Amino acid sequence: xxxxDAGTRSLIxxxxxxxxLSLLFECPAGEWRMQVEALAxxxxxxxxxxxxxxxxxxxxxxxxxx
Numbered sequence: 001x002x003x004x005d006a007g008t009r010s011l012i013x014x015x016x017x018x019x020x021l022s023l024l025f026e027c028p029a030g031e032w033r034m035q036v037e038a039l040a041x042x043x044x045x046x047x048x049x050x051x052x053x054x055x056x057x058x059x060x061x062x063x064x065x066x
């Protein structure tokens with residue numbers, strides 16, 4: 001397996017951060033929780049990880065729609 005260069009790795013990490021951020025604005029339905037948990041483990045930004053943690057604790061479909 002080829003190692004990723006630093007530029008490619010940085011782009012992948014940034015992509016994961018943007019995807020997690022977008023999930024935090026979506027309705028928490030279906031596989032939402034699983035996706036947020038998986039991406040939260042991959043991102044390095046502490047504030048984004050904290051936001052994901054709070055969303056996992058608090059988010060519900062009903063709250064989203066109210």
